Amino acid sequence: MSSSRPTVQRVAAHAGVSVASVSRVLNGLATSPEMVDKVQSAADELGYSPNAMARSLKVRRTEQLAFSVADVGNPVYVDMMRAVEAETRAEGYRLLLSSTGPDPAEVLSLLRGLAHGYADGLILSPIRVTDEIIEALHAISLPTVVIGRIPPDVPVDNVRANSAGGVRMAVEHLYETGRRRIGFLNGPTDTVPGVARARAFGRVCDRLGLPTDDALLAEADDFTIDAGLDAVGDLIARGEPDAVLGGNDLLAVATMQALRERGHAVPDDVAVVGMDDTELATVTAPTLTSVSLGSTRRGQLAAQLLLERLRDPDREPQRVAVQPRLRVRDSSRARSRS
Amino acid sequence: MSSSRPTVQRVAAHAGVSVASVSRVLNGLATSPEMVDKVQSAADELGYSPNAMARSLKVRRTEQLAFSVADVGNPVYVDMMRAVEAETRAEGYRLLLSSTGPDPAEVLSLLRGLAHGYADGLILSPIRVTDEIIEALHAISLPTVVIGRIPPDVPVDNVRANSAGGVRMAVEHLYETGRRRIGFLNGPTDTVPGVARARAFGRVCDRLGLPTDDALLAEADDFTIDAGLDAVGDLIARGEPDAVLGGNDLLAVATMQALRERGHAVPDDVAVVGMDDTELATVTAPTLTSVSLGSTRRGQLAAQLLLERLRDPDREPQRVAVQPRLRVRDSSRARSRS
DNA sequence: ACAGTCTCTGTAATCGTTTACGGTAAACGA
DNA sequence: TCGTTTACCGTAAACGATTACAGAGACTGT
Numbered sequence: 001m002s003s004s005r006p007t008v009q010r011v012a013a014h015a016g017v018s019v020a021s022v023s024r025v026l027n028g029l030a031t032s033p034e035m036v037d038k039v040q041s042a043a044d045e046l047g048y049s050p051n052a053m054a055r056s057l058k059v060r061r062t063e064q065l066a067f068s069v070a071d072v073g074n075p076v077y078v079d080m081m082r083a084v085e086a087e088t089r090a091e092g093y094r095l096l097l098s099s100t101g102p103d104p105a106e107v108l109s110l111l112r113g114l115a116h117g118y119a120d121g122l123i124l125s126p127i128r129v130t131d132e133i134i135e136a137l138h139a140i141s142l143p144t145v146v147i148g149r150i151p152p153d154v155p156v157d158n159v160r161a162n163s164a165g166g167v168r169m170a171v172e173h174l175y176e177t178g179r180r181r182i183g184f185l186n187g188p189t190d191t192v193p194g195v196a197r198a199r200a201f202g203r204v205c206d207r208l209g210l211p212t213d214d215a216l217l218a219e220a221d222d223f224t225i226d227a228g229l230d231a232v233g234d235l236i237a238r239g240e241p242d243a244v245l246g247g248n249d250l251l252a253v254a255t256m257q258a259l260r261e262r263g264h265a266v267p268d269d270v271a272v273v274g275m276d277d278t279e280l281a282t283v284t285a286p287t288l289t290s291v292s293l294g295s296t297r298r299g300q301l302a303a304q305l306l307l308e309r310l311r312d313p314d315r316e317p318q319r320v321a322v323q324p325r326l327r328v329r330d331s332s333r334a335r336s337r338s
Numbered sequence: 339m340s341s342s343r344p345t346v347q348r349v350a351a352h353a354g355v356s357v358a359s360v361s362r363v364l365n366g367l368a369t370s371p372e373m374v375d376k377v378q379s380a381a382d383e384l385g386y387s388p389n390a391m392a393r394s395l396k397v398r399r400t401e402q403l404a405f406s407v408a409d410v411g412n413p414v415y416v417d418m419m420r421a422v423e424a425e426t427r428a429e430g431y432r433l434l435l436s437s438t439g440p441d442p443a444e445v446l447s448l449l450r451g452l453a454h455g456y457a458d459g460l461i462l463s464p465i466r467v468t469d470e471i472i473e474a475l476h477a478i479s480l481p482t483v484v485i486g487r488i489p490p491d492v493p494v495d496n497v498r499a500n501s502a503g504g505v506r507m508a509v510e511h512l513y514e515t516g517r518r519r520i521g522f523l524n525g526p527t528d529t530v531p532g533v534a535r536a537r538a539f540g541r542v543c544d545r546l547g548l549p550t551d552d553a554l555l556a557e558a559d560d561f562t563i564d565a566g567l568d569a570v571g572d573l574i575a576r577g578e579p580d581a582v583l584g585g586n587d588l589l590a591v592a593t594m595q596a597l598r599e600r601g602h603a604v605p606d607d608v609a610v611v612g613m614d615d616t617e618l619a620t621v622t623a624p625t626l627t628s629v630s631l632g633s634t635r636r637g638q639l640a641a642q643l644l645l646e647r648l649r650d651p652d653r654e655p656q657r658v659a660v661q662p663r664l665r666v667r668d669s670s671r672a673r674s675r676s
Numbered sequence: 677a678c679a680g681t682c683t684c685t686g687t688a689a690t691c692g693t694t695t696a697c698g699g700t701a702a703a704c705g706a
Numbered sequence: 707t708c709g710t711t712t713a714c715c716g717t718a719a720a721c722g723a724t725t726a727c728a729g730a731g732a733c734t735g736t
Binding site: 355356357358359362368369370373392394395396397398 | 713714715716717718720721722723
Binding site: 005047049051052053054056057062064072073075078081082085094095096097098099112113117118139141225253256257260279280282283284285286 | 343385387389390391392394395400402410411413416419420423432433434435436437450451455456477479563591594595598617618620621622623624
């Protein structure tokens, strides 16, 4: 009894047949009943299971898809992930998650490393897009769809949200409910969503004649609760806002927490609204008004685009956008006093 | 220009050298400077990147580790994941997440499918453990560590929490702060953690002389917020508890939400405590008392065990346990009236 | 009885790498 | 000058599977 895993050769020898026959019965091709019998019993006598690596080398398919996200702790990716999984599982693919932190180098290594190898296709949602990433995307031959804005000439399928529209809806909503000093706790502005949201915020404030002094603007160095807590203190103290928009739900949650600790009531003193409309928004107290950027829909579309490209690798890259929708909850209700 | 990806043969031809030389310079083995030059320029002229599949077939390593969790939406797995990732990244492994839903068949397919192929090692945290899974674990040759209780004779490394101890701490804490009708919103009792926690709850209540009528017991059919909301209504209405223990933080959050909707104050009318002490516990209002089962520590230990086994495949399987710790927050403070 | 079909099986090539092995030529020492 | 060491390089054999191809019987129909 050799120590290493049994191979198809060993099974063949043990069953007294050829390797071809073993492969055939294991893949359910036409064979005689007694052949099936011999091979099957030899196989599970030895505890054989095929080497996936060797198999995919030959057939050039792995039956796996990779989904790369920036932060598994962010519920927005959970939504996307579920949608992607639901869509791709039906086609028999296994889904592999991979969490690249905030560092673009990670994404890059993924694009070059895993990209050509362990998966038949890739969905990625990079938070920072560097020139190197763009370049790698140009060069990539693996079917790929990216979630998030990329330059129009990058030849991959693309689905994106309308961040700017979302910010606009949020600010208009706050304006309509009487808020005038609206703060913005953004994520890092060297990220794709960060920069889009910053720009949009400035524009809509200008249009509505709202103040945009620096004291009303804060930038967390990550789209996380911890980073939000670090950054929001100043905004609250120096900006004296009557409303705060969070760059995503996590930042909004951090804002609520900081407000509570400092004795400000939400929404009576300060309204808070988030972005992404994740499950988090429903569990906080008060529940969080949030603008949905369609994470589930984006995941679904990304999966569909990927599956279509898998079927037809040569078709034109497509790009689709999904529209935002405001979900009003308690954190932005009208003041009860006033 | 051929359409398919360039191979080592092609860059060899293009550089006018042998494939062996190409492989050598690409792997940084000893070669002359001019050889390095020729190969390098040929390689990136063709945009060559090696086929990971073929490579790992030969060297029998993928440099990848797989971590399989039941529900990516559960923050407890996020904690574990981060810990595992931190530990394994240092050794140069890439971490692949894979989300098997609540269905044991998924785990099984993972154990047999991905198990022998795309990863050098596997960490899994199955929520249900069937005979088939036990059997597959006996048969597995891939280095594997499971997080969660398994029968003692299963020959894989194992790290587990002390659920029972955790439940005990939670209930004692509630008892000491004056609660007498303690409800329990558990997850499914056909799961490993579900059954352990149910048993422990019964025992500690008996010991303390607390009532355990059926009206105080509820069982959600998943460890999620939605399932919790479905199941907790009855418990609140019929059980009239003055405290509720959630089988995990998600169930506790669901409980708080349901209580709020029905006009009960937390903690004044009803105290709530969760288990797992996830990030969620800090963002709710009131903040959630929760017993930490050491998710980060468990992830860390699991990763270390796996790495050790990777270095020495023949050593004895180890099993370690991590102890719970109660984290008191606002949701279980003493009543202010009374 | 024989050509033609059909069904099953085995031999060997192949996927894209790595690497053991052997050969060649330059460098070295005496 | 002539072995011997050293440094490189190329040829070919793996890794473990799939599959094109061809051969071998077993049928069929005439």
